[in-house]
Amino acid sequence: MQELKEQIKEMVVRDLKLQGIEPSEIDDNAPLFEEGLGLDSLDAVELVVLVQKHFDVQIEDMDEGQAAFKSINTLAEFITASRSK
Amino acid sequence: MSSNRRAPLRFLEALGHNIFYAILLIFGQIGAYLLLKPVIFTYLLFSRKIHRNVAYYMERRFPEHGPVQLWLDTYRLVHSFGQVLVDRGWLGLRRGACLDGELIGNDELHELVGKGKGLVLLVAHVGNWQTAFAHICGFKVSVNSLMHYEQEAVAKHYFDLRKEPMPFNIINTDGFMGGMIESTAALQRGEVVTIMGDRYAGGPSAEVTFLGDKVRFPSAAYSLAAATGAPVAIMLAAKTGRRNYTMRLWDVFYPETGDRQNRQEDVVRWTGRFVKSLEEYVMEYPYQWYNFFDFWRQ
Known part of the structure; x- marks a missing residue:
């Protein structure tokens, strides 16, 4: 699980082109949107595409997205759960 | 009141x-x-x-x-x-009532859908735009409509009158991320997502000059297309006679993501493509603009 979280953090910083932050600086429980990492709805679209591309997991609707996109922890849990289905 | x-x-x-x-x-x-x-x-x-x-x-x-x-x-x-x-x-x-319509750019539209990358179909509140919803049912993939709840009620009304099931799925803009996740998933499945490109009702936006003054336009459509690699097609309908209408594909383009710092500039440029088509449309059909409010302060 820890390795997966590191992969997600690297993906977020690299592919969303975040400036001035290192993957290791991202707190596992920090909110991804608004007051946390400061991502917005446009990033959410890219994140859905990136998760599908890198982890072969499809986020289908807002219920899944809302649960998965709370933090790095919840996204890692979502990917793990989806892969085991 | x-x-x-x-x-x-x-x-x-x-x-x-x-x-x-x-x-x-x-x-x-x-x-x-x-x-x-x-x-x-x-x-x-x-x-x-x-x-x-x-x-x-x-x-x-x-x-x-x-x-x-x-x-x-x-x-x-x-x-x-x-x-x-x-x-x-x-x-x-009226049973058997129908309008004669032509879709200029029909082959190109189907070719775009056939590429399997999904299609963002931008429409606007001009002409008999609801006819467009009836006309775009010929695709071999599902058609989704990203719309606000109030607009949804109007669309229901139209198809309720016909007593026919709606030929498209509604993705509601209310809720988490304004329907962007469902729209992304639909485009990834190669489906069509129609979006009203003119009225701003919250979410990401871009200010572009329209008929001489700046207007805030919704911009989510371009970001959706950029993220998924889907093309954006601008299709506007016009009533051309008592029982005639025309739908034309005004422009097609592929928004691409650049640097995060330039994202807003990119969005303004893509929105400008839509606004250019809209201006050309109102030059040709000046009496088919149906936004009855101060559009320049939306």
Whole structure:
């Protein structure tokens, strides 16, 4: 699980082109949107595409997205759960 | 306005609709068109609000027109909108009623869908745009419509009249991320997502000059396309005769993501493509613009 979280953090910083932050600086429980990492709805679209591309997991609707996109922890849990289905 | 004061207005509105439905059933489309003329004329005589709401657009589209000409322009625009509403009721209520339409760019549209990358179909509140929803059912993939809940009610009304199931799925903009996740998933499945590109109702936006002044336009469509690799196709409908309409593919482009710092500049550029088509449209069809509010302050 820890390795997966590191992969997600690297993906977020690299592919969303975040400036001035290192993957290791991202707190596992920090909110991804608004007051946390400061991502917005446009990033959410890219994140859905990136998760599908890198982890072969499809986020289908807002219920899944809302649960998965709370933090790095919840996204890692979502990917793990989806892969085991 | 209090709900007590609104109730009589709602009653009158419903009564008006029902009178038109009855006329449509008895006398058909022509009967309702004839009734429309005195109704619109009387409405314009007594309603200051409609003149104000149309003037935001008319004074920019026809800056050279004086008060009398603007009054006549307003009549033409409201009358053409009335005809679109009559057509909608007529199509819904009369068995066998149909409009003759042509879709300029149909082959290109199907070619784009055939590539399997999904398609963002941008439409606007111009012409008989709801006909577009009926016309875009010929795709081999599902069609989704990203829309606000209030607009959803109008669309339901149209298909409820026909007593037919809606030929598209609604993705509601209410809720987490304004329907962006569902739209992304649909595009990833290679489906079509239609989006109204003109009215701003929250979410990401871009300011672009339209008819001489800056307007805030919704911009989520371009970001969706950029993230998924889907093309954006601008399709606008126009009523061209009593039983004729045309739908034209005005522009197609592939938004691409650049640096995060330049994202807003990119969005403004892509929105500009849509606005250019919209300006060309209102030059060709000046009386088919149906945004009855101060569009420049949205």
